[in-house]
Amino acid sequence: MNFCSNCGAPVEIRIPAGNSHPRHVCPQCGTIHYQNPKLVVGALAEWEDRILLCRRAIEPRHGYWTLPAGFMENEETTAEAAARETAEEACARIAVGELYTLIDVPHISQVHLIYRARLLDLDFRAGEESLDVALFREEDIPWEQIAFRSIGLTLRHFFDDRRRGHWSFHSASLAPPPAA
Template sequence: MMFCVKCGSHTKKINIPDDIIKRDVCTVCAHVHYKNPKIIVGSLPVKNDKVLLCKRDIEPSRGRWTLPSGYMELGESLEEGSKRESLEEANLKYEIVKLYGTYSIPRIGQVLFIYLGKIMNDDYHAVAETSEVRLFQINEIPWEEIAFPSVDFFLKKYVEDYNDGNNFKFHTNYSELIST
């Protein structure tokens, strides 16, 4: 960041006392500019042992399958954001079963929160950002057409948990992050 968002003056990267990360600090008003990750919220909606997926009609990954998800808005909780995104992307209403997991993508500054959910309506359908909405049996999931590594991760964990007698655990990609 070159200019302060508060006063427009130049910023300089410095170490703030008791902080281990160099921050952009305004050279005039001393405003500290923190760079925080974007929060993505979504759902892994299920009904009668089938998983609901949305075919994306926007980039990135247009034409590929994903879970209903998107950026959290200011003023909403994780749960509210997840439900809003499901409505926006699939006209989907679901009951939260549990927080199913988190997926961190430090390279692009994103953190994803996925809720396992029970589908509550039958009139889900494609809307502005999707070209198709469909329920898949686990053995029908189009693995070669999944939009993002995070979606692939959660779908594979769901299949593992399902095959483990519906023992749905909390999942994170932390072990993948520390092994790279």
């Protein structure tokens, strides 16, 4: 950030009184600009013994598979965000269930929230951000082509829980990936 969104003056980085982190502060009008983590919200949508996955048509991870998910918008609940993202990416209608995973991804300042959901029908297709959309049984999941570690972790929890016949809420924090 170079300029204050309140008055347009150049900002400086400093630790304001009462804060513990450096912030963008406007010396002209005194506005403190907070930059907070982004919420990525999605759905693990089920149909019988299969899970809905989308093959990404956008970066990052173009061509890789993921659950329908994306950034939460202002003025919506997390459950509404899960349903909206599923509609946008898979043109699918879902009944949103309980929050299933909450995964902190601090090295990119994100929190990933994935809800369990039920597909309402089989009327789905690739949306603008998807190359393809398909239902997968566990044995058919393209594990080596899963776009994000948080999605792989969510899927593994899901299939483990399903085998046990016991559903649990899962929370985790992901460390940065190893350097290539």
